[in-house]
Amino acid sequence: MASTSAHVVGTIKRFVPVPLKRALARRLPASMWHHVDPEWHRKAVGGLWDTIGKLQFELLVREGLQPQDRLLDIGCGSLRGGVHFIRYLDTGHYAGVDKSAERLAAGRDVELEAAGLAHKEPVLEVLEDFEFDRLGQTFDYAVALSLFTHLPPELIERCLSRADPVLASGGRLFATFLEVADDEQQRVLDRSERLYAKDPNFWYSFEELRSACAGTALEADYVGDWGHPRDQKLVVFAKR
């Protein structure tokens, strides 16, 4: 039955122009989105599903992540990195949070199911405002992949100030960011994105990110290039 309806929808979709398809999809309830596009959640987090999923996992393992460690994945989306971390970590040692209930649900119901990993009991929580204390645990590692790229300065500050208390002493948060180019052209681009784009990008200097953790027990360390295919840079916040 499900495959028949998918076939019918697929046939109709071929004749509908893309702008109309997008406008219609936006009006559907979230529970229907997978009928329009079974991979919508992979696209919603930026695509490059396998590449960026593995990239973040391999980074943390290189940086010493062990199966018995506890990891907080901030803005985990639909578990692009999450499926790799959940497979590797001990049962219950992965916590993924996102403000989007729909992306998180697709991660749990589609990706985790397909990977056969539900038994690893990840903690998956919708958090609107980085209320990490609600998770009731501390973490050895945290990752925020392609999150600061979409956050204004005040939300980065809030994210860091609320991550600080839930990081164990010596714990580290690995975050990617778009590094501002040192010229007026970049500033203009930045301003116009903030004003006009629906889901804007934000560019930062390392100094701005260092300032964002002032007053916390976190120390920022610039890593820069780490092989991200879209040139996102890496900063590490270490808990003293």
Ligand SMILES: C[S@@+](CC[C@H](N)C(=O)[O-])C[C@H]1O[C@@H](n2cnc3c(N)ncnc32)[C@H](O)[C@@H]1O
């Ligand atoms: C580009 S996606 C990346 C998702 C994931 N880290 C990955 O690598 O696939 C950014 C995610 O951050 C989430 N996000 C944005 N602002 C947030 C906020 N204030 N609190 C929690 N999640 C947020 C979005 O819902 C989205 O799923």
